[in-house]
Amino acid sequence: MKLSRWLRVLPFIMLLALMMPTAHAASSDASSAEQQAQQTPYATLADMLENEQTRQQLIDQLRQLATQQSDSAAGESSESAPPAESQKTSADTSAEAMSLPRQVASITQSFAENVGSMVTGAIAAIGSLGSSSAVSSEPAFDMSAFLGALFEFALVVVGTVVAFFILRRLASPLFARAGHWVQRDDGPSYLLKRTVAIVLSLLLDVVVILLACVVGYAIGLFGAGDQGSIATRQSLFINAFAIIEIVKALIRMVFAARYEGLRPFAMSAEVARYWNTRLALLVGFIGYGLMVAVPIINNSVSLALGQFASLVIMVLAWCYALSVILSNRRDLHDRLLESAKNASLGFFAVLQRILAKTWHLWAIAYFTVLLVMSQVEPEQALPYIVRATVQTLLAFAIGGIVSALLTRLIGQRVMLPENMRSRLPLLEKRLNAYVPNALKVIRVILLVIVALVVLDAWRVFDLTGWLASEAGINTVAMIVHVAIILLISALIWVTLASVIEHRLSPETGGGEPSAREKTLLSLFRNAIAIAIVTLTVMIVLSQIGINIGPLIAGAGVLGLAIGFGAQKLVQDVITGVFIQLENAMNTGDVVTAGGVVGTAERLTIRSVGIRDLSGTYHVVPFSSVDVVSNYMRDFAYHVGEYGIAYRENVDYAIEQLHKAFEALKADENLAPNILEDMTVPGVVALADSSVNIRIMIKCAPGTQWGIGRAFNKLVKEHFDAAGIEIPFPHTTLYFGQDKNGGAPPANIHVLDGYEVLEGQASAAGQTPAGKASPAPGASTSSRKEDDGDRERLPDSDEVDGSDDGGR
Numbered sequence: 001m002k003l004s005r006w007l008r009v010l011p012f013i014m015l016l017a018l019m020m021p022t023a024h025a026a027s028s029d030a031s032s033a034e035q036q037a038q039q040t041p042y043a044t045l046a047d048m049l050e051n052e053q054t055r056q057q058l059i060d061q062l063r064q065l066a067t068q069q070s071d072s073a074a075g076e077s078s079e080s081a082p083p084a085e086s087q088k089t090s091a092d093t094s095a096e097a098m099s100l101p102r103q104v105a106s107i108t109q110s111f112a113e114n115v116g117s118m119v120t121g122a123i124a125a126i127g128s129l130g131s132s133s134a135v136s137s138e139p140a141f142d143m144s145a146f147l148g149a150l151f152e153f154a155l156v157v158v159g160t161v162v163a164f165f166i167l168r169r170l171a172s173p174l175f176a177r178a179g180h181w182v183q184r185d186d187g188p189s190y191l192l193k194r195t196v197a198i199v200l201s202l203l204l205d206v207v208v209i210l211l212a213c214v215v216g217y218a219i220g221l222f223g224a225g226d227q228g229s230i231a232t233r234q235s236l237f238i239n240a241f242a243i244i245e246i247v248k249a250l251i252r253m254v255f256a257a258r259y260e261g262l263r264p265f266a267m268s269a270e271v272a273r274y275w276n277t278r279l280a281l282l283v284g285f286i287g288y289g290l291m292v293a294v295p296i297i298n299n300s301v302s303l304a305l306g307q308f309a310s311l312v313i314m315v316l317a318w319c320y321a322l323s324v325i326l327s328n329r330r331d332l333h334d335r336l337l338e339s340a341k342n343a344s345l346g347f348f349a350v351l352q353r354i355l356a357k358t359w360h361l362w363a364i365a366y367f368t369v370l371l372v373m374s375q376v377e378p379e380q381a382l383p384y385i386v387r388a389t390v391q392t393l394l395a396f397a398i399g400g401i402v403s404a405l406l407t408r409l410i411g412q413r414v415m416l417p418e419n420m421r422s423r424l425p426l427l428e429k430r431l432n433a434y435v436p437n438a439l440k441v442i443r444v445i446l447l448v449i450v451a452l453v454v455l456d457a458w459r460v461f462d463l464t465g466w467l468a469s470e471a472g473i474n475t476v477a478m479i480v481h482v483a484i485i486l487l488i489s490a491l492i493w494v495t496l497a498s499v500i501e502h503r504l505s506p507e508t509g510g511g512e513p514s515a516r517e518k519t520l521l522s523l524f525r526n527a528i529a530i531a532i533v534t535l536t537v538m539i540v541l542s543q544i545g546i547n548i549g550p551l552i553a554g555a556g557v558l559g560l561a562i563g564f565g566a567q568k569l570v571q572d573v574i575t576g577v578f579i580q581l582e583n584a585m586n587t588g589d590v591v592t593a594g595g596v597v598g599t600a601e602r603l604t605i606r607s608v609g610i611r612d613l614s615g616t617y618h619v620v621p622f623s624s625v626d627v628v629s630n631y632m633r634d635f636a637y638h639v640g641e642y643g644i645a646y647r648e649n650v651d652y653a654i655e656q657l658h659k660a661f662e663a664l665k666a667d668e669n670l671a672p673n674i675l676e677d678m679t680v681p682g683v684v685a686l687a688d689s690s691v692n693i694r695i696m697i698k699c700a701p702g703t704q705w706g707i708g709r710a711f712n713k714l715v716k717e718h719f720d721a722a723g724i725e726i727p728f729p730h731t732t733l734y735f736g737q738d739k740n741g742g743a744p745p746a747n748i749h750v751l752d753g754y755e756v757l758e759g760q761a762s763a764a765g766q767t768p769a770g771k772a773s774p775a776p777g778a779s780t781s782s783r784k785e786d787d788g789d790r791e792r793l794p795d796s797d798e799v800d801g802s803d804d805g806g807r
Contacts, residue, residue, distance in 0.1 A: 160216030179261030205249040240291035289313040391457035399450035575622035592629035594620040636704040643690030645725040660714040673703040
C-alpha cells in the first residue's frame with residue numbers, strides 16, 4: 001500500500017523543531033546549576049565596563065530599565081483611577097495585543113535587537129578571552145586542566161560511539177532476519193507480522209543505544225577522572241547521545257534504508273536512503289550543537305558566546321532545511337499530483353493537489369517562524385513549539401500509519417470459502433461493496449480527527465476543552481450512537497439476506513426451492529430492505545436532533561393523500577398481495593394475465609413482467625388482471641383432435657393412434673414427462689369433410705407443448721403408413737353443361753413420364769427446351785411452389801375426361 005509522498009517530507013519538517021527546543025531546554029537545565037555556582041556577577045560586570053561598546057550598551061539597558069520601572073509605578077498608581085478609565089485602558093491593551101501586524105512588528109524588532117546584542121556580546125566575549133581584571137575573583141585560565149578535561153571528555157565520547165557501532169554491528173543480523181521473515185509472508189497475516197517486526201526492531205535499536213550509554217557512563221566513572229565520579233560535561237554528552245540516537249532510531253524505523261521488509265511505507269531504497277541520511281545529519285547537527293557544544297561554551301567560555309553559537313547553529317540549520325525543501329520542490333509536486341490521480345476519494349485528491357502547490361511555502365514558513373521564535377522568546381515560545389510540534393508529529397505519524405493500513409485493506413477483496421460462496425452466492429459481493437465504503441468513511445473521520453488534533457496543538461481550536469464541554473460530549477455520543485445504529489442495521493440486513501439466500505440456494509440441505517418459495521422469499525427480501533432503510537433513517541434523524549414526530553405525522557397525511565390520488569396504485573398493490581398469497585403465479589410459470597400469454601419473468605408487489613412467444617416483454621399491472629391462467633401447476637394435458645375421411649374405419653384409426661403413443665413412450669427424452677397412458681374419449685365431431693377423434697395425454701406441467709408436437713409427427717407417420725386419409729381442403733373443377741345438357745370435351749394429355757432439368761419439366765424424349773402443352777380447353781390440377789423456381793407439374797392421378805356421349 002503506497003503512502004502519500006508528502007509524508008516523506010513531513011518528518012524532516014517536524015524533526016528540526018522537535019530537536020531544537022529540546023536542546024535549549026537541556027542546555028538550560030544542564031548549565032543552570034553550574035552558572036549559579038560558578039558565574040561571578042562582579043567579574044562579568046568588570047569585563048563589560050572595560051569594553052567601550054559593552055559599557056555604552058549597559059548604560060542604555062539601565063536607562064531602559066529605569067523607564068520601565070517608572071511606567072510600572074505609574075500603572076500601579078492608576079489602579080485608583082475610575083473604573084471606566086481602567087476598563088478603557090485594558091480594552092486598548094487587549095486590542096493592541098490582538099493586533100496581528102503589531103505582533104509581527106514587535107517580534108521582528110525583538111529578533112533584530114536580540115541578534116544584534118548576541119553579536120555584540122560575542123565579539124566582546126571573544127575580545128576579553130585571556131584578559132583578567134584586578135577586581136575579578138575569577139581564577140585564571142588553566143590550560144593544563146582544560147586539556148585534561150578535554151581528554152577525559154573525548155575518551156567518553158569515543159568510547160560511547162565505538163560501543164554503539166559495535167553493538168549495532170552485532171545486532172544487524174537480527175534486523176536482516178526480521179526483514180526476511182516479513183518478506184517471506186504475503187498472506188492475511190502480513191500486516192500483523194510486519195507491525196510486530198517493526199516494533200521489535202525499534203525496541204532492539206533502543207536497547208543498543210541504552211547499552212552504549214551504559215558503556216559511556218562506565219568509562220566516565222572508572223576510566224576517566226576520579227574513580228566513581230563523572231564530570232558534568234561527560235554526563236551531558238551521554239544524555240544528549242541517548243536522546244539524539246533515539247530520535248535517529250525513530251527515523252530509521254520510518255525509512256529503514258537497509259532493510260526493505262522493515263519499511264512501514266512503500267518507497268524505493270534510494271528515496272529511503274536519501275531522507276534517512278539528511279534527517280540523521282540534521283538531527284545530529286542540531287542535537288549535539290545545542291545540547292553539548294552550547295552548554296560547554298556557556299560554562300567554560302562565556303554565556304554571550306554560547307547564545308551566539310546557538311544562533312549560528314539555528315541559522316545554518318535553517319539554510320540547510322531551505323536548500324533541501326527547494327531542491328525537492330518539483331519532485332514532491334509531481335509525486336503528489338500522481339498520487340492524487342490514484343486517490344480512493346475525490347476529497348483526498350483535492351487535498352493532495354492543494355498540498356502539491358503549497359507544501360514548500362508551509363515548510364519555509366514553519367522553519368522561519370521557528371528560527372525567529374527560538375531567538376526572541378526561548379523561555380516562553382520553545383515549550384509551546386515543542387509541545388505543538390510533538391503533538392503534530394504524532395498526529396500525522398499515527399494518522400499516516402492507520403491510513404496506510406486502511407488503504408491496504410480497501411484494496412483487498414473479501415474472499416469467502418468455496419462452500420460458503422456456493423451456499424450464499426451474494427454474500428461475498430455484498431461484503432465487497434460494504435467493507436470498502438465503510439473503510440473510506442473511517443478514513444475521512446480519521447482525517448478530521450488528525451486535523452482537530454493539529455489545530456489543538458497550535459491553539460487554533462481547543463480540542464480538550466470542547467471534548468469536556470456539553471456540546472462536545474453530546475456530539476461524540478451522537479456520532480457513536482449513529483455508528484452503532486448503522487452497524488446494527490447492516491448486520492441485520494446481511495443476516496436476513498444471507499438466510500434468504502441460503503434458502504434459495506440449491507446447494508443447501510433443502511435442495512432446489514420451489515417456484516413459490518423463490519417468489520415469496522424474493523418479495524420478502526425487498527420488503528425487509530425497505531423496512532430496514534426506513535427505520536434506520538428515522539432513528540438516525542432522531543439521534544442527530546431532528547424531531548421525527550412531525551415527520552411521521554406528515555408521512556401519514558402524505559400517504560393518505562397518495563392513497564386517494566393513486567387508487568390504481570393501491571389496487572395494484574392489494575391485488576398483487578392476494579395473487580401472491582393465493583400462489584396464482586410464480587417466476588418462470590407460463591401464464592395468461594391481462595390478455596398476455598407468456599413466461600412470468602419478474603414479479604413485484606404491483607406488477608408482473610411477462611415475455612411472450614415472440615420475445616416481447618410485457619409489464620402487466622395487477623389491477624388489469626381479472627383472471628390468471630397458469631399452465632404450470634401439478635400436471636397438464638395434451639389434447640389433440642385428428643380428423644379422418646368418412647370412408648376410413650374409426651377403430652382402425654384409433655388403433656394407429658395407440659401405436660403412435662407407444663412410439664412416443666419409447667423416446668427416452670419424452671417418456672419421463674408422460675404421467676399416464678393415453679386416453680381416447682372417441683369421436684367428438686362429424687365435421688363437413690372429416691370425422692374428428694379426440695385423444696388426451698397427461699404429462700408434466702410445461703411439457704405439454706413439446707409432447708404434442710412430437711405426437712403429431714408420429715400420428716402423421718402412422719396414418720400414412722396405414723393408408724388412412726387425413727382430409728384437407730381441396731378444389732373441385734366443374735366444366736359446366738350446354739343447353740342440351742351435354743358437357744364440353746375435356747382434352748387430357750397423359751404423359752408417360754417427365755423429368756426436371758434445371759427446374760423445368762419436360763416430357764420424356766423431348767429436348768429440354770421443349771414443353772408439353774395441354775390441349776386447348778383442358779384443365780389439370782397442379783401444385784405451385786411458393787418461390788416460383790419449379791415448373792407446374794401434373795398430379796399423379798390423371799383425369800380421363802370425356803363428354804356425356806362418350807361415357
